[in-house]
Amino acid sequence: MAANTQQAKATRDKFAKEYQRYARGSQAKVNPFSERDIDVARQNYLAQEASVKSSAAEQKQIQSQLDSLVLGEHSQIASLKAQLAEAKYNLEQTIVRAPSDGYVTQVLIRPGTYAASLPLRPVMVFIPDQKRQIVAQFRQNSLLRLAPGDDAEVVFNALPGKVFSGKLAAISPAVPGGAYQSTGTLQTLNIAPGSDGVIATIELDEHTDLSALPDGIYAQVAVYSDHFSHVSVMRKVLLRMTSWVHYLYLDH
Structure with a gap:
């Protein structure tokens, strides 16, 4: 030229x-x-x-x-390749990968449903495959006698007449009522002292009946400490009576 x-x-x-x-x-x-x-x-x-x-x-x-x-390649071609790589990356992000072993329940999404990258409203609920745990709430007065490793018993509304044994695994280091979120306004104490319970985690012993229970069902829990252990039999009797009452259906 x-x-x-x-x-x-x-x-x-x-x-x-x-x-x-x-x-x-x-x-x-x-x-x-x-x-x-x-x-x-x-x-x-x-x-x-x-x-x-x-x-x-x-x-x-x-x-x-x-x-x-650009690196021996025309800038327009390089730009198109970069756009293609970005499109492939975005396509890969549409694949939902589970954080662990488990399963998804209540898959309500259908083809054409719009899913945003912001986690404001998840499109599905993931249930991890892990050992069953019971999360129980106790009075704050009981905190003095609660300790990890204590024996525990659990009865379920769905399994009347049956009592399941376990161990107190952990006690939550915080009470839910003490949580506050920054809103730009002054916060007030609108919860009565002691009304918010202490959260504890109970790990149940292996039992065949537990595998058929869905997650999230209600139960009653009793924890037995070494303090006045000779009177714990009274609490065990009351817990079993509660389990027998579950045979009654008063709503129909």
Whole structure:
């Protein structure tokens, strides 16, 4: 392309000299050239000058395209490849991967459902495959006698007449009523002291009947400490009486 530009400049210079010769001749006392010859020479020069500018602009454009290579690749191609890679990444993010072994329950989404990347409202509920645990709430007065490792018994509304044994695994280090969220306004204490219970986790011993129970059902829990252990039999009797009452259905 540079050779074409040089050739156009050489032709322009030739026409420029010819036009200058006609122009100088027209200023002589006796003009050997006609007005038409002078005008033709001038038009040839101007046309070739335009051709030189066009060739130079084309050369500059080609050079700009060559300079726009990214790692040996044209910038437009590199941009399209980057867009394709981003689209593939976004497509991969539509695959929901479980954080652990488990299963999804109540899959209500259907083809065409819009799912946003912000976790404001999950599109499905994941249940991890882990050992069954019971989360119980006790009075704050009982906190003095609760300790991890204490024996525990649990009765379920869904399994009347049956008592399941377990251990107190952990006690939550915080009470739910003590949680506050920044809202830009002053907070007040609107909970009566002691009304919010202490959260404890109970791990049940293995039992075949427990595998058939769904997660989230209600139960009653009793924890037995070493303090006044000889009277714990009374609490065991009351717990079993509660389990027998579950045979009664008073709502129909």
